[in-house]
Structures are given as C-alpha cells and as structure tokens.
Amino acid sequence: MxxxxxxxxxxxxxxxxxxxxxxxxxxxxxxxxxFSHDETYTLLRISGYTRTEAQNKLFNGSVIGKESFAQFQGVNQKSLNDTIMTLAREDSLHPPLYYVIARLWIEIFGNSVTAIRSLSALISLxxxxxxxxxxxxxxxxxxxxxxxxxxxxxxxxxxxxxxxxxxxxxxxxxxxxxxxxxxxxxxxxxxxxxxxxxxxxxxxxxxxxxxxxxxxxxxxxxxxxxxxxxxxxxxxxxxxxxxxxxxxxxxxxxxxxxxxxxxxxxxxxxxxxxxxxxxSADKTTTQSSLMPVFELLxxxxxxxxxxxxxxxxxxxxxxxxxxxxxxxxxxxxxxxxxxxxxxxxxxxxxxxxxxxxxxxxxxxxxxxxxxxxxxxxxxxxxxxxxxxxxxxxxxxxxxxxxxxxxxxxxxxxxxxxxxxxxxxxxxxxxWNKGMSYGNPQVAQIINQATRPLLISDALGNNYGNVFSLSYLLESKVRFLLVQNQKIPKIPDRFADVFLFNPSDTWRETIEKKYNFKTDVVYSDKYYSVWKLAKPRSVRKRDILLQTKLSNR
Known part of the structure; x- marks a missing residue:
C-alpha cells in the first residue's frame, strides 16, 4: 500500500x-x-405518551381535526422520564439513547418534520x-x-x-x-x-x-x-x-x-x-417462493x-x-x-x-x-x-x-x-417508507374532495398510518376514528366519506347500515382506501326532496 x-x-x-x-x-x-408510519412512532415515544393513551384519546368515535394529533407528536406535558418509561413499557426493542437526544433536540428546535429530521442529518456528518x-x-x-x-x-x-x-x-x-x-x-x-x-x-x-x-x-x-x-x-x-x-x-x-x-x-x-x-406470540408462519428473497437481497x-x-x-x-x-x-x-x-x-x-x-x-x-x-x-x-x-x-x-x-x-x-x-x-x-409509501397519493385523492371525512380503526398498521396521513391532509379534512371496528356514527354534513384500510367484514357492515355503496379509490400491497357513496336511486331521491323543500 x-x-x-x-x-x-x-x-x-x-x-x-x-x-x-x-x-x-x-x-x-x-x-x-x-413522514412515515415508523417516524410517527418516534415522535410518539418522544412525547412520553403510550399508544394506548393516544388511542383512547383519538380513536373514540368523535369527529376530530388534524390538530388533535399534535399532542402525541412532540414535546408537550410529559417529561423526559416519561419518554424512557414508555419505551420500556411498550417498545423496549428500541433502546432510549436516540429518543433522549431527539427529545432534547426538539425542545430547542420544535416539533416540525424539518427539526426532527435535521438531527439525523447532523449526526450523519x-x-x-x-x-x-x-x-x-x-x-x-x-x-x-x-x-x-x-x-x-x-x-x-x-x-x-x-x-x-x-x-x-x-x-x-x-x-x-x-x-x-x-x-x-x-x-x-x-x-x-x-x-x-x-x-x-x-x-x-x-x-x-x-x-x-x-x-x-x-x-x-x-x-x-x-x-x-x-x-x-x-x-x-x-x-x-x-x-x-x-x-x-x-x-x-x-x-x-x-x-x-x-x-x-x-x-x-x-x-x-x-x-x-x-x-403470547402467534406461532403460525407463512411460506413463499425463494426467488423474491434473492431478488430483494x-x-x-x-x-x-x-x-x-x-x-x-x-x-x-x-x-x-x-x-x-x-x-x-x-x-x-x-x-x-x-x-x-x-x-x-x-x-x-x-x-x-x-x-x-x-x-x-x-x-x-x-x-x-x-x-x-x-x-x-x-x-x-x-x-x-x-x-x-x-x-x-x-x-x-x-x-x-x-x-x-x-x-x-x-x-x-x-x-x-x-x-x-x-x-x-x-x-x-x-422505498424505505414501507407501508406509508402510497400516502402522498392517498392524501391527494382525499384533499380534492369538498368536505371529506376519513374513517378508520386502530387495528394493525392503521394507527400509525393515520398519524402519517395527518401530516399530508389539509385542515378541511376531518377524522372519525374508532376502536375494534365499531360501527361509526357518520354525520350528514360530509360530502365525501372515505374508509381507510377496512376489513371486508367491517366495510360490508357499514354498507348495510347506511345503505352505502363502496368503491376502492386506492390499493397497494399494504392497504386500501374506499369511498362511500349512496346508490344512484337514493341520491336522486335526496335531490328531489331538497328541491321540493326549497320550492316551499
């Protein structure tokens, strides 16, 4: 040499x-x-709140705006000790050093996406x-x-x-x-x-x-x-x-x-x-072809x-x-x-x-x-x-x-x-955004609606992905979030209603209860989004009824 x-x-x-x-x-x-599903969890841990606390506050069947998510996405009332303890209780596979540093960082520079990501950019130097x-x-x-x-x-x-x-x-x-x-x-x-x-x-x-x-x-x-x-x-x-x-x-x-x-x-x-x-782990496994393994490697x-x-x-x-x-x-x-x-x-x-x-x-x-x-x-x-x-x-x-x-x-x-x-x-x-990869496209679809309402539950990855979507949706969008696939009470004031990644059973139950028709507006390997719409005959009847009332 x-x-x-x-x-x-x-x-x-x-x-x-x-x-x-x-x-x-x-x-x-x-x-x-x-701002991906995993990154929203980073800010949740930094905030000192547990997922259960956030879920009970947000996924309660009430109509909320995107500003409601802010409490669980940065430094608020909780302390640094709460940050460490929530990691220990809910996510011990992620040790606390980065989260402690990140919390101290955003206490100085704020909770914005730019602020939290700039810490990683600075560390990378x-x-x-x-x-x-x-x-x-x-x-x-x-x-x-x-x-x-x-x-x-x-x-x-x-x-x-x-x-x-x-x-x-x-x-x-x-x-x-x-x-x-x-x-x-x-x-x-x-x-x-x-x-x-x-x-x-x-x-x-x-x-x-x-x-x-x-x-x-x-x-x-x-x-x-x-x-x-x-x-x-x-x-x-x-x-x-x-x-x-x-x-x-x-x-x-x-x-x-x-x-x-x-x-x-x-x-x-x-x-x-x-x-x-x-x-408590589920012992079932899935089998697939070996070819995708080598291709991904x-x-x-x-x-x-x-x-x-x-x-x-x-x-x-x-x-x-x-x-x-x-x-x-x-x-x-x-x-x-x-x-x-x-x-x-x-x-x-x-x-x-x-x-x-x-x-x-x-x-x-x-x-x-x-x-x-x-x-x-x-x-x-x-x-x-x-x-x-x-x-x-x-x-x-x-x-x-x-x-x-x-x-x-x-x-x-x-x-x-x-x-x-x-x-x-x-x-x-x-590609590293994983299950949040399609969120910009979904947000664009929802933001184009006049008075949109997004309905979702907290099962699986829906919880984190709804948090991720909240960063991309406009302030006019409202959320109706429920737990355990409960049937939501959908207000009449919304012109466009979207279901975020519903199970087939949950979606069909909502269809029957409200006499709605559902059409898929987005789908990928991670999740799907459906739009609720009244059948054409019902829409015509509503229009005629509104016309008669206006004539009177």
Missing amino acids: HHLKFTPSWLRFLIIFLLTMGVLFRFCNLDTKV LVFLCVYWLCRELFNVPLSVPGVAIALMAISPIQLVYAQEAQEYILWLVTILLSSASLLRAIRLESQVQDELAKQQQPEIFATWSIYAVTLAISLYTFLWSGFVAVAHGIYVIVTARFQLSPTVRTYLLASLVGFLAFMPWLAVVIGDFFQFLI LMQLSRIFFDIDLSLENSFSYLIKIIYLIFIGYSIYLLCQTTNYKVWLFIIILIVVPVLPLRLPDLMAGSIQSSTDPYFIPSYLGIQLAVAYLLATQIYNQSVSRRNIWYAIVALVIICGLISSKVHSQSETW
Missing part, C-alpha cells in the same frame, strides 16, 4: 467536492417526503470523521482509501436515506464506526508494545480499550443489533489471536464485559419483554451505490443488480487477494456475521421482510470499505489502459451516486 500514501491534488479536490455535495443533499428538502478514523486504522494509509471511503459515503443513496430519517439508524452507524475503529486501534497498540516500552504505552492502551467499552455501551443503547456487531468483533479478535487466550483477547473480553454490564439495566427490560412475547446491495426507487419487477433493475453484484464480488475478491488477512478478515466478518441471524431464518422459511433493511447497515459499511479499497488501488494501477478503465468506472460510480441523490431529494416518497 506504499503508493496509496501519496494522494494527487485532483483526488483531493474530488473528495472535497463530493463531500460538499453529500452535505448539501442531506439537508435538502427535509420536509418534502412523507459524524460518519465522515468516523469512517476516516476506521480506514486509517484498517489500511494504515493517510488519505487515499479513507478519502475514497468518505466520498462513497457522501454520495451513497443508502446513507442519504437514513440521514434523513427520524429514527436511530444513522446514529447506530456512527457508534459502529467508533467501536470498530477503537477496537482496531487497541489491537494495534497491544501488538506494538515492547517490554521496555510497555510502561509508556500502557496508559494509551488502557484509554483506547476504555473508549471501546464506552462506544460499545453507547451502541447497545442505540440499537439492540449492536450485540451481533460485538459478536463480530469478538470473532475477529479470537481468530487473529489464533484461538489463544492472549493478553489482547483477555483485555477485549474485559472491555466487552464492561460495555455489556453498562447495558444491563435496559437488557433486563428487553429480556422480560422477550419472554412475554414468547408466551440483490436490490439491497445495489442500493448502496445506485437507487432511483425502482421496483423489483422493473426490467432495468435486473441489469443493475447483476452489475453491482459482480462489482461488489470483485471488490471483496481483490481485498482478500492483496491485503493482510487482518484487514480482509475484519471486513468479511463485519459484512457476514451481523446479518446472519436475520437472513438465515428468512432463507429457511422462504420469506423476507423488507422492513429489516436497517439491520443491513453493518454489511453496507463493510461493502463500502471493500469498494473504497478497490477504487483507491485501481486508480494507481501501473498499466495506463487499465487505469483509464478504472477512471471511467470511478466516474460512473460518482454519476450514479449523484443522480440517485438528486432523484431522492426531489421525491415525495421512497
């Missing part, structure tokens, strides 16, 4: 340009995309500093590989997606980078210690291992899946120590133990909820570098997935062929280990959940490190013809990233 220590000025300028563009894209149009440190420790070169890694992170579509989400995932990436970099530094310092220098190096080694213990605890308090990242670290330390209980292994085990002990208060809550889940890989929100069925997406699979495969192959085993082993373990507990059951069951995309963040990071090494080495290739080819590939990667970022910044919705 000696030639990588000399970075040409053009590469420096390119890195600075892409870094600038990445920062601009992160703060561009923060409020234009749909730390990724550039942290990935630089990790690459320095991993590849031991000043700028070439770290600089290319920073540039890739800056224009990576997957990084941009999570940098504009009001959730904890971008903070989790920062903690992964910090814990990984501090681990590699501690191992390097341990290996450099000589007997006569041991006393001089010991304070720095102790400080570095302490940083690892602290960053591991912070990572665990950010996202539970950090436990599997810690397992990946442990496998790496043990394998590089040749399965011997060396001083490095002993110190690592002690530092990890300290990190997990610091997490024990919340871990106890999680374990209690886990056993409660086992008792390939799509997730391609989204690291190019993403314009193509569907799985799009014919162009097949070509993209194959190209990027080959590209990523060659990056990993070259990494393993040309670097010390301590370098490539760390990246391979980071890619594989954290994702195995999630994907092996999917592959065995033949089904996959797209909502688990954030769990791929460690794998995304490892792949980006491998690709950064590939590009940084090949642009220094001694063969002029091969170097020119790689210049073209680098240019193509940059163009794909910039195009993806541009498309993402101008879009109303994106």
Whole structure:
C-alpha cells in the first residue's frame, strides 16, 4: 500500500467536492417526503405518551381535526422520564439513547418534520470523521482509501436515506464506526508494545480499550443489533489471536464485559419483554417462493451505490443488480487477494456475521421482510470499505489502459451516486417508507374532495398510518376514528366519506347500515382506501326532496 500514501491534488479536490455535495443533499428538502408510519412512532415515544393513551384519546368515535394529533407528536406535558418509561413499557426493542437526544433536540428546535429530521442529518456528518478514523486504522494509509471511503459515503443513496430519517439508524452507524475503529486501534497498540516500552504505552492502551467499552455501551443503547456487531468483533479478535487466550483477547473480553454490564439495566427490560412475547406470540408462519428473497437481497446491495426507487419487477433493475453484484464480488475478491488477512478478515466478518441471524431464518422459511433493511447497515459499511479499497488501488494501477478503465468506472460510480441523490431529494416518497409509501397519493385523492371525512380503526398498521396521513391532509379534512371496528356514527354534513384500510367484514357492515355503496379509490400491497357513496336511486331521491323543500 506504499503508493496509496501519496494522494494527487485532483483526488483531493474530488473528495472535497463530493463531500460538499453529500452535505448539501442531506439537508435538502427535509420536509418534502412523507413522514412515515415508523417516524410517527418516534415522535410518539418522544412525547412520553403510550399508544394506548393516544388511542383512547383519538380513536373514540368523535369527529376530530388534524390538530388533535399534535399532542402525541412532540414535546408537550410529559417529561423526559416519561419518554424512557414508555419505551420500556411498550417498545423496549428500541433502546432510549436516540429518543433522549431527539427529545432534547426538539425542545430547542420544535416539533416540525424539518427539526426532527435535521438531527439525523447532523449526526450523519459524524460518519465522515468516523469512517476516516476506521480506514486509517484498517489500511494504515493517510488519505487515499479513507478519502475514497468518505466520498462513497457522501454520495451513497443508502446513507442519504437514513440521514434523513427520524429514527436511530444513522446514529447506530456512527457508534459502529467508533467501536470498530477503537477496537482496531487497541489491537494495534497491544501488538506494538515492547517490554521496555510497555510502561509508556500502557496508559494509551488502557484509554483506547476504555473508549471501546464506552462506544460499545453507547451502541447497545442505540440499537439492540449492536450485540451481533460485538459478536463480530469478538470473532475477529479470537481468530487473529489464533484461538489463544492472549493478553489482547483477555483485555477485549474485559472491555466487552464492561460495555455489556453498562447495558444491563435496559437488557433486563428487553429480556422480560422477550419472554412475554414468547408466551403470547402467534406461532403460525407463512411460506413463499425463494426467488423474491434473492431478488430483494440483490436490490439491497445495489442500493448502496445506485437507487432511483425502482421496483423489483422493473426490467432495468435486473441489469443493475447483476452489475453491482459482480462489482461488489470483485471488490471483496481483490481485498482478500492483496491485503493482510487482518484487514480482509475484519471486513468479511463485519459484512457476514451481523446479518446472519436475520437472513438465515428468512432463507429457511422462504420469506423476507423488507422492513429489516436497517439491520443491513453493518454489511453496507463493510461493502463500502471493500469498494473504497478497490477504487483507491485501481486508480494507481501501473498499466495506463487499465487505469483509464478504472477512471471511467470511478466516474460512473460518482454519476450514479449523484443522480440517485438528486432523484431522492426531489421525491415525495421512497422505498424505505414501507407501508406509508402510497400516502402522498392517498392524501391527494382525499384533499380534492369538498368536505371529506376519513374513517378508520386502530387495528394493525392503521394507527400509525393515520398519524402519517395527518401530516399530508389539509385542515378541511376531518377524522372519525374508532376502536375494534365499531360501527361509526357518520354525520350528514360530509360530502365525501372515505374508509381507510377496512376489513371486508367491517366495510360490508357499514354498507348495510347506511345503505352505502363502496368503491376502492386506492390499493397497494399494504392497504386500501374506499369511498362511500349512496346508490344512484337514493341520491336522486335526496335531490328531489331538497328541491321540493326549497320550492316551499
């Protein structure tokens, strides 16, 4: 890697340009995309209210306006302690660190969509500093590989997606980078210690291992899946120590133990909820074809570098997935062929280990959940490190013809990233919005009505999606929300009445009670929206009656 220590000025300028563009894209149009189902839950947790409290207040059969949702979407009467306690009672799988930070943030900057998402955008800037440190420790070169890694992170579509989400995932990436970099530094310092220098190096080694213990605890308090990242670290330390209980292994085990002990208060809550889940969980499973599993996995890989929100069925997406699979495969192959085993082993373990507990059951069951995309963040990071090494080495290739080819590939990667970022910044919705993906289209349909009323219940995902829709609907729209599919009392003053994702039984019961006809106005794989209308004969009778009354 000696030639990588000399970075040409053009590469420096390119890195600075892409870094600038990445920062601009992160703060561009923060409020234009749909505020998704999951993001509304973030603000609910921050507010300190439980779902039950919000449900009892809003889903009570009364006609309300969109302003009624505001109480449960930000800082109001509840305290910071309420925020932590509601997470412990209702959602312990989401540790409290991000929610505590977010609550303090919106107490200063307000409850708006821009304010809460700007926190993630700001946190995402730390990724550039942290990935630089990790690459320095991993590849031991000043700028070439770290600089290319920073540039890739800056224009990576997957990084941009999570940098504009009001959730904890971008903070989790920062903690992964910090814990990984501090681990590699501690191992390097341990290996450099000589007997006569041991006393001089010991304070720095102790400080570095302490940083690892602290960053591991912070990572665990950010996202539970950090436990599997810690397992990946442990496998790496043990394998590089040749399965011997060396001083490095002993110190690592002690530092990890300290990190997990610091997490024990919340871990106890999680374990209690886990056993409660086992008792009450539905044991039924669904089976599906294996093909969508592999297609979605390939799509997730391609989204690291190019993403314009193509569907799985799009014919162009097949070509993209194959190209990027080959590209990523060659990056990993070259990494393993040309670097010390301590370098490539760390990246391979980071890619594989954290994702195995999630994907092996999917592959065995033949089904996959797209909502688990954030769990791929460690794998995304490892792949980006491998690709950064590939590009940084090949642009220094001694063969002029091969170097020119790689210049073209680098240019193509940059163009794909910039195009993806541009498309993402101008879009109303994106694939990561999941069940809220179609909400802008639904809101447009409802907003066009004269005096619209939206009816829904609180079953399943309807609760969060109604919250999400409230951000897009105009103030003229009224909501009539019920629990347990009760038959609503529909006032006569509304010209257009919509049913949001009703079950067939509930919809048919409403039809019979009010002598209404229902027509579907929107439908996707997540939910449907129906419009209630009186039969034509009934409408004619009402018109004649109104005419007679006006003549009198």
